[in-house]
Amino acid sequence: MVDLTREMADLMAALRGGSQAAESGRGRALLFVSACGREGVSTMAREYARCEAAFAKRPVWLVDSDLRQQTQLEAVLEEPTRFGPPGPVSSASPDGSVFFALSPKALDPQGQPVPDSHYLIARPFLDKRMWVTRIRDHLLLPGQKARLFEQSSYWQALRTHAQAIVVDAPAFDRSDAVLKLAPLMDGVVLVVSEGEGEIDARVALKTEIEQVGGRLLGMVYNKSRSAAPPARRKVARA
Template identity: 85%
Template sequence: MVDLTREMADLMAALKGGARAADSGRGRVILFAAACGGEGVSTVVREYARCEAAFARRPVWLIDADLRQQTQLEAVLDEPARFGPPGPVSSATPDGSVFFALEPKALDAQGQPVPDSQYLIARSFLDKRLWVTRLRDHLLLPGQKTRLFEQSSYWQALRTHAQAILVDAPAFDRSDAVLRLAPLVDGVVLVVSEGEGEIDARVALKTQIEQAGGRLLGMVYNKSRATVPLAGRKSAHG
């Protein structure tokens, strides 16, 4: 069990107002990412989601965008003392849209394509203040693959039902998902662990995110006490 409550409270304060201003009553979307595997992105975003949900007036959604290695829902289920009992399996889309496509499409008994939305589920925790998604990858057929949409109405549709939408992206050294998603969200938080990864790779990812149209909100130093803004920025509000 990793308890980052104090660090995540500091991050919440730093990010307040840092993301692009959303329309009134619409939740913000924040992407958590890292240049290299092993830097603790999934742990950080999960802890951040738990802390924000504790104070949220509307639900917080934790989106597991690592479509090849789904881990978030299982991790939350493994900590009932901190996240509470899970709610029933539910649809993870308010309008049938999703942020990925399956190729090739599966067919139902009538020979019609199975909607991709049927592969994305969610379960609620903390008295429905936190929702965690999962791709039902065990239902994928041999040869079926997932592809992220570069444009999707999913994020806009979910905003009306959430206070915050927190996206866990796979590490950049094995997927370019962060660059595909960065232009679609309100801001990106980079996670760095002491003693992990290469400095050049982290700097390069920051540059690529900005070139892709994303906005860097800040950097979290995992496994340390410091949560600081990115170099060159006055604060997460800048």
């Protein structure tokens, strides 16, 4: 475990300036992503959500948008001393909308399609100041697949209940989810790690994010490796 409280406080201060979402009173949605895998995106998103929740007046939501590999809820559950005991499982959709679609649809005992929102749950931590989502992929039927909605009302619905929405996206080298999600967010944070990935891949991702209408707020440089002691992290404004 690496304690990034100080670094995340600096990141919060750097990202807070000029936020239109904050000025309007609605929750701000931030997307964390990397060009290549193993750059620490999930850790950065989780730590940012934890620190944001410590100061937020309304709940902070950590949304795991990786449709193939859901890991955030399990990671938080493994650190009860930092995130506290989990609350009960609840629906993660305030109005029945979700950011993905399942195909083919499952049918209930009456033969009616099961709503996709049935598969999206969340658990509260830190005295309900932080909520972490999970897609109940263990309930999927053989052959069922999930795809992201490029235009979803989910993010707008969740904004009315959240101070901030922190979205953990899969690395661009294995999924184009960032290009579908970036235009729906208030900003994108690009995570890069020492010794991982290629400079050209990072520049290409920055360009593609901007081309689809995403707003790149900055870059977080992860100077640590998985086996290294606590790392120094710094923010570069885009």
